[in-house]
Amino acid sequence: MPDRAIRPRKEFGKTIAADITHRLREEIIACGLLPGEPLRFDVLRERFGASFTTLREALTALSAEGLVDAQEQRGFRVAPVSGQDLVEVTDARVLIDVELIRRSIQKGDDDWEIAVISTLHRLKRIEQRDPEQALRDAEWKIAHRQFHQALVSACGSATLLAIRAELFDRAERYRYLSANFRPRPRDKAGEHQAIMQAAISRNAEQAAELIETHIRSTADNVAKYAGHLLEAG
Amino acid sequence: MPDRAIRPRKEFGKTIAADITHRLREEIIACGLLPGEPLRFDVLRERFGASFTTLREALTALSAEGLVDAQEQRGFRVAPVSGQDLVEVTDARVLIDVELIRRSIQKGDDDWEIAVISTLHRLKRIEQRDPEQALRDAEWKIAHRQFHQALVSACGSATLLAIRAELFDRAERYRYLSANFRPRPRDKAGEHQAIMQAAISRNAEQAAELIETHIRSTADNVAKYAGHLLEAG
DNA sequence: CTCACCCTTATTTTCGAAAATAATATCGTT
DNA sequence: AACGATATTATTTTCGAAAATAAGGGTGAG
Known part of the structure; x- marks a missing residue:
C-alpha cells in the first residue's frame, strides 16, 4: 500500500478537495470551528495540509451549502448563526x-x-x-x-x-x-x-x-x- | 479606468471566479453548453481566459447548484437532463x-x-x-x-x-x-x-x-x- | 481471436510562487 | 490632537508548472 505513505490523508472521496470538504463540513457542524470564525488560509493550510487552491475549492462548495460565508476579496468565515x-x-x-x-x-x-x-x-x-x-x-x-x-x-x-x-x-x-x-x-x-x-x-x-x-x-x-x-x- | 486594460473580463462579481461562475451558469441554462457535454479544462481555459484552479472553483460551485456534474478524477460535464x-x-x-x-x-x-x-x-x-x-x-x-x-x-x-x-x-x-x-x-x-x-x-x-x-x-x-x-x- | 498486461498519451488534480487587494501603520499638515 | 494621504504589512486570489490519474493502443500469451 504505497499510496498510504505518499498521501496519508484521503479517507473520504477520491480527490483531496472532496476529502477536505468532508472534513471541514464535519468540523463546522460539530462547532469545532465556531460560527463567524474567520477561515484564514494560513491556518487551514497547516491544519489540513493542503494548498491554497484545494482549500479554496472546499470552501466554495461549503459556501453553496450554507455552512461557510464567502466575502469576496476578504476571505471566508464559518457561516454565522442567528x-x-x-x-x-x-x-x-x-x-x-x-x-x-x-x-x-x-x-x-x-x-x-x-x-x-x-x-x-x-x-x-x-x-x-x-x-x-x-x-x-x-x-x-x-x-x-x-x-x-x-x-x-x-x-x-x-x-x-x-x-x-x-x-x-x-x-x-x-x-x-x-x-x-x-x-x-x-x-x-x-x-x-x-x-x-x-x-x-x-x-x-x-x-x-x-x-x-x-x-x-x-x-x-x-x-x-x-x-x-x-x-x- | 486602468483596471479595464489590465483585466478586461470581470463584469459580474469582484473576483474572477465569481464572474466565471456567473457566465458559465448563464451558458449552461441557455444550453450554449449542452446537457451531458464534457467540460474540459483546455477548452474552458481558452473560452473563458482563466486558469485551471479558477475554473475548477467555478465548476465546483455550479456542481452544488445541480447544473454541473462532477465525476471525481474524471472531470466535469454539464449536468445531464432526463x-x-x-x-x-x-x-x-x-x-x-x-x-x-x-x-x-x-x-x-x-x-x-x-x-x-x-x-x-x-x-x-x-x-x-x-x-x-x-x-x-x-x-x-x-x-x-x-x-x-x-x-x-x-x-x-x-x-x-x-x-x-x-x-x-x-x-x-x-x-x-x-x-x-x-x-x-x-x-x-x-x-x-x-x-x-x-x-x-x-x-x-x-x-x-x-x-x-x-x-x-x-x-x-x-x-x-x-x-x-x-x-x- | 480474446484477454490481460504494460506503455504511451490525454486529462485532471495539486502545489507553491507571484500578483492583486485589503488592512494597518506612519507621517506630515492643519 | 485630528485628519487625510501614503507606505507597509497581511491576506486573499490567480496563475501555470508539475504530479497524479485515467484513457487509449499495442503486444504477446493462451
Whole structure:
C-alpha cells in the first residue's frame, strides 16, 4: 500500500478537495470551528495540509451549502448563526420533511420498512447500552441521522433529498452549538418510536404531525437554552 | 479606468471566479453548453481566459447548484437532463413556490404589491411591443424571472428563496432546451395576469392553485415537445 | 481471436510562487 | 490632537508548472 505513505490523508472521496470538504463540513457542524470564525488560509493550510487552491475549492462548495460565508476579496468565515436563521431552517425542514415522509409512506416498499425499523433499533440500542454521554454522542448522532434519513428515503426525489440533507446539516450545527447548555431532551426515544409506528402503519397524517412537532420542539429547545449565542455572532 | 486594460473580463462579481461562475451558469441554462457535454479544462481555459484552479472553483460551485456534474478524477460535464429530473424539479418547485406565494400574500406590504404589479407590467410591455422573437426572448426571460421572483419575494425566508432560485434555474434550462421544438405557449400573458390579480387581492388559495397549474403546464409542454431530448443525454 | 498486461498519451488534480487587494501603520499638515 | 494621504504589512486570489490519474493502443500469451 504505497499510496498510504505518499498521501496519508484521503479517507473520504477520491480527490483531496472532496476529502477536505468532508472534513471541514464535519468540523463546522460539530462547532469545532465556531460560527463567524474567520477561515484564514494560513491556518487551514497547516491544519489540513493542503494548498491554497484545494482549500479554496472546499470552501466554495461549503459556501453553496450554507455552512461557510464567502466575502469576496476578504476571505471566508464559518457561516454565522442567528435566531432568524434557526427559524428559517426549521420552517424549511418542516415544509420538506413533512412532504417527503408523506411520499415515503405512500411509496415505501419492504426494504424501506426494514430500513426504518432497523435504524430505529440501532438508535435505541445505543441509548440503552451506554448511558455515558461522551462516547455516546458521536455514535448517537450518526444513528439519529440515519433513522431520519431512512424515514424519507422512499420519497422518490433525489432532488428534494439533497435539499433536505443540507437543511439537516445546518440544523445539526445548532444542536451541537446548544448541546452544552440545554438539559438532556425529554422523551426523544418515545417520539422516535411513535414516528416509526405511524410510518410503518402507513398513517401519513399522524406521521407528518409527529415529525413536525419533533422538528419544532428540538428547535424550540435550542432557542430556549442557547438563545444567548444566537445574536452575538 | 486602468483596471479595464489590465483585466478586461470581470463584469459580474469582484473576483474572477465569481464572474466565471456567473457566465458559465448563464451558458449552461441557455444550453450554449449542452446537457451531458464534457467540460474540459483546455477548452474552458481558452473560452473563458482563466486558469485551471479558477475554473475548477467555478465548476465546483455550479456542481452544488445541480447544473454541473462532477465525476471525481474524471472531470466535469454539464449536468445531464432526463424526464425523471424534469419531474423532480417540477415537483420541488410546486412544493416550494406554492408555500412561498402563500407566505408572501400574507406578509407582503405596499412595496411588494408595487413590485408584483410593475414587473408584470414590464413583462406585458415586452410581449406587446416587439412581436419579434429573437431580441424578445432574452429580455422576456429576464422580465419573466423577475415577475415570478417578485411574487414570492415577501415570504420572509432567504433560505427558501435561495433554494427556489436554484430550482428555477434548473427548470429554465429545460425551457431553453425545448424552445426550438415547442410552439409558442397558449396564453401565458393571461395566466400571469390572473396570478397577479389573485396575489394583489390576497386570495392565497387561488394564487397557489394558479401557480401550481402554471408550473406544471409549462413542464408538461416541455415534456410533450422535447421528450425525445430527455432520454438520450 | 480474446484477454490481460504494460506503455504511451490525454486529462485532471495539486502545489507553491507571484500578483492583486485589503488592512494597518506612519507621517506630515492643519 | 485630528485628519487625510501614503507606505507597509497581511491576506486573499490567480496563475501555470508539475504530479497524479485515467484513457487509449499495442503486444504477446493462451
